[in-house]
Amino acid sequence: MDVLLHPTYFPSIAHFVAMLQADHIVFEVCDNYQKQTYRNRCSIYAANGKLDLNVPVVYSQKNRQNSSEVAIFNTDNWQLQHLKSLESAYRTSPFFEFYIDDLMPLFEIKTHSIMEFNLKCIALIFDCLQLPFTYSKTTKFELEPKTIKDARGLANSRKEIQQHFSNYAQVFDEKYGFLTNLSILDLLFNEGPNTELYLESQTLIL
Numbered sequence: 001m002d003v004l005l006h007p008t009y010f011p012s013i014a015h016f017v018a019m020l021q022a023d024h025i026v027f028e029v030c031d032n033y034q035k036q037t038y039r040n041r042c043s044i045y046a047a048n049g050k051l052d053l054n055v056p057v058v059y060s061q062k063n064r065q066n067s068s069e070v071a072i073f074n075t076d077n078w079q080l081q082h083l084k085s086l087e088s089a090y091r092t093s094p095f096f097e098f099y100i101d102d103l104m105p106l107f108e109i110k111t112h113s114i115m116e117f118n119l120k121c122i123a124l125i126f127d128c129l130q131l132p133f134t135y136s137k138t139t140k141f142e143l144e145p146k147t148i149k150d151a152r153g154l155a156n157s158r159k160e161i162q163q164h165f166s167n168y169a170q171v172f173d174e175k176y177g178f179l180t181n182l183s184i185l186d187l188l189f190n191e192g193p194n195t196e197l198y199l200e201s202q203t204l205i206l
Helices: 013-021 078-090 096-107 113-129 184-200
Strands: 004-007 026-028 041-046 049-054 135-139
Touching: 004 013, 013 113, 013 184, 041 078, 041 184, 078 096, 078 184, 096 113, 096 184, 113 184
Parallel strands: 004 026, 026 135
Antiparallel strands: 041 049
């Protein structure tokens, strides 16, 4: 079945489970932007536990903006900060060195909108997995779509449904145990080429 999703920043494992198990991916581009979601945030496993990496955006609550119109606040050196956090968290993981050179351009380019940047992040992960990345975009907003699986709620960090996925080895799991449903980067750096098989074997809760 087709699946409807928000394009988020280095999406969660749940997002990628939904994408890989779908017949076709449709990205929501016609909604109003909402703060405190994974549109501009991803979660990684750092030395002190779960760490959120936030992309700064230019957004005013007073004037509602379409998600596709929200700009990144590129005067802040956020890309370097995110890269340093990833290096600190994953430099000892099995596949960090294997993938980091492919990911580096994302931490060097300046992209205007957060949606455009998120689509680049998703496309590059698909490329790392050597999988085709085809999708379409919505042409109108539907609160309750009837002909497609609605997985837009996966982007909502405030009403997040706890996803219980199979354990895999994580860098700091001896300190804090297994942390589920982090950014796809956590799975990629730890599992490498096994990422696709892992994603296809998981059950998603919506």
